[in-house]
Amino acid sequence: MLSVKRRLNNIELFKEETKKFRVIHDDKKLIHSFENLSNELFYEIFDYLDGYEIYQAFSNLNSRFQALLTCSSLRLKIDLRFHPEDILQYCSTYVVTPNKDRIISLRWSNLRDYKSGFTLFNIDSLFSRLESLTLGDIESNQLIPLLISLISLPRLYSLTINYDDDLKDISNIYQILLNFPMLKYNKLSFFSLESFIPLSRATTDQFSSIKYLVIDHCCSLDELIDILSYTPQLYRLTCKHVDESKKNIVKDTLNVIFNLTCISIAACYAEFDEVAMFLTTLSPQLELLRISTFRDVTYLDANRWERIISQHLHHLSTFEFKYEEPIDEDLEVSVYHERLNEFNSLFWMKRQWLFKIYIDTNFWENNVIVCSIFPYRPIQGNSHEERKNNESFNDILSQNIIEQSIIPNQQESFAYSKMLSETNQLIVIDLSYSEFDETFFDTIHPVLTTIQITYLNIMLRDIFIGALIDLVGCLPNLDSLVISSLSMIQPRCLSIEETRTFRLLSNNNKITKVNLKEMNDLAQVQFLLDLCSQMKYFEVDCTNGVSPENVVQFILMKNIKRTCNLRLLCLKILQTNMNIVDTLKSIIDFEQLCHNYTIQQIDTKIYLRLN
Structure with missing residues (x-):
């Protein structure tokens, strides 16, 4: 709050200072009175600059700027990453070393890429005002002694470490970090396929002041619980990868963290039973939960999630859940897939938490089906x-x-x-792999038919009509269809089975609403009219070479038998066609395309209602 007031005051100060600016024209020479700015405004500007940039721009200009640079009121933020060796040495000698007591933020990378024998300053007790420290690619022999020396810094609130060494010292590193007296934010990153953090549980006098904890590495759920035993003041927890426990978790040994309101787990491989115990015991005040899981279908139990939330997480306002499953020969329908429909119950609707499914296939990566819950x-x-x-x-x-x-x-x-x-949606991001695998739709068909998908949103450009036919065939409850773009250029001919399916679908599907977002050929319109014989609402883009007049004539004249159910036609038009309503009315009346209709324009859309 004080920071906001300070900035508002400085804005007012800046307005006053700008009145003092004078631009003097003297023999066509333009002079700006930059030096007329107050010291306070200069310090506000310096807050947005790196310390090296400040010294490079303002040192040795004149006595006034030199006094500004040496004043104790100047707080420096130093970023030593990504500099060549000569600049790094300059920063160390002339910026950092003389100003240790004025540096509030420091970012420092490993020196392995520089010449042997190249040394910088020591981080010691002289950094008395240091509040934030970032250490990149640091090894154990450097990190542990450094952490021991950092404990004495009275204002070190934020510590970010990218560790790059043997994992055998991780437990010791955490023991030191959790003993920092003033630390509020801590992030430890390292790469490992497996976890190994043999950290003992905290005793009654081993408590950390950390409120924001980012565990940017792999750990098991029981190791996570051991770490959290040190953090009774924790407010927000973020985890990169949580594995199943290596030992049994005893519920009575879990410590409640009453301040913990936000939990994010990017990749959770722990068993649902363990996670349920963890959530319901550890954080009764939880307001936000983000969790992504893989392969374990027990997480798809909507009724169990409802019980967990309604009985234990009374304050939860944001729930973002993602379940990812590979599309391969092991994909099978289970009772948990059938329970996905329960995510559309009134419990979820009242909280405005929507259920959607995504399909993403990429020839070079895994093909996945993703089930998600997220706030509206x-x-x-x-x-x-x-x-x-x-x-x-x-x-x-x-x-x-x-x-x-x-x-x-x-x-x-x-x-x-x-x-x-906006719920019950299947969103297709990519289907490129399906063109090379004839069994793809056979694989996903059992899962998709189990779920009551009513809304299909195809985001990829130029979906092949054969793929669209196969996809619609997997969705017997489909009511609404949104297509970014439809490709009439076939990568292959339709198979006999696809042709048979198309004829069957055109008579039996339940699609009543269609939106074609990009249209450049009337053949695309024809295909959708043939496919969706029950269509009541049709929205078509007319901004890419096909005029609205041609679309209206094509639909109402040449497809009169296929549009008997059509009640509303929406045409998206260009800004240059804003006065086209009268033209369309003249065409409809002159050619007697329909008798009972109303037509109106709202912004760049024409609505033709057929009565």
Whole structure:
């Protein structure tokens, strides 16, 4: 709060100072009165600069700037990473060493890449104002002695370490770190496929002041619990990789951390039973939980998550859950896959936590199916126009859901329908691998048919129509289809089975709402009209070479039998076509394309309602 007030005061000060600026034209020579700025404003500017940059720019200019640089009020932030050897030596000799007592932030990398015998300053008790220290690629023989000397620094609040050495010393390193008296933020990073942190549990007098802990390395759940026994004041916990426990966890030995409100685990391989015990015992005040899991299908039990949250995590407001499973020969439907539909119950809707599934295949990486729960957020896009386009499509979905809603309260019904319009989604990021593997859709079909997917969002560009046919065939409950772009250029001919499936799907699918975001060929429109015979709402992009007039004529004249269910046609147009409504009305009336209709324009969209 004080920092905010200070900055606001400096903004006012800056406004006053700018009034003092004079730009003097003397024989076409432009002179700026930069030196007229106050000392306070210079110190505010220096707060945004690295210490080396300050000295390089202002030292030896004149007596006034020299006094500013030597004043005890100047707080220096030094970043020694990524500098060549000569600059590094200059910083050490002329910037750091004479100013140790004024440095508040220091970033320091390992010196192994420099010449042998190259030395810098020592980090010692003279760094009396040091608040933040970052150490990069440091080895054990350097780190442990350094940590011992750092314990005495009275204002060291933040310590970030990238460790690059034998893991046998990790336990000793943690023992030292957890004894720092003033430390509030600690991050320890190192690479290891396995964990080995034989840290003993904290005794009654071994407590750390750390509030923000980032464990940027692999550790088992029991090792994590041992580390947390030292941190009763912890507020936020972030873990990179948590493995299953190496020893049994006894619930009665878990210490409650009442201040712990945020937990993030980027990769969790621990058993769900252990994690459930960990969450329900350790952090009753938890407000935010982010957790990503892999392969263990027991995490897909929506009812169990509901019990954990409703009975133990009463303050949880943000829940982000991701489950990732490879698409391979081992992918099988289980009872837990069937329970995924429970993530759409009223419990999740009331909390505005949405359930979505992603498919991402890449020929060079693993092909995965991802199930996720995350908080509802307003639609984001690259532009205001894109957001409005997405919102209008979802409004159509919401209105349709309201009509079918069983919730008596109208306001609650609208909120519920808004959630449903963005949940039950299958989002396809990449399907390139499916073109080379004919068994791909056979593999994912059992899983997708188990889940009641009603909304298919294909984000990849130019999906092959054969892949789209196969995908729609896996989704018997599909109601809404969004396609970024449809490729009519076939990488291969449709198989006999795909052709048969297409004919069957065109008569039996339940798709009523379609959005084609990019269209450059009327053949794309024709394909979707043939595929989605039950279509009631059709949104088409008309900004890429095909005019709105041609689209209207094509749909209403040449496809009259296929559009008998169509009630609303939405055309996205260019800014240059903003006065096209009268033209469209003339075409419709002259050619008698339809008799009962209304047409209106909202921004860059034309809405043609067929009565």
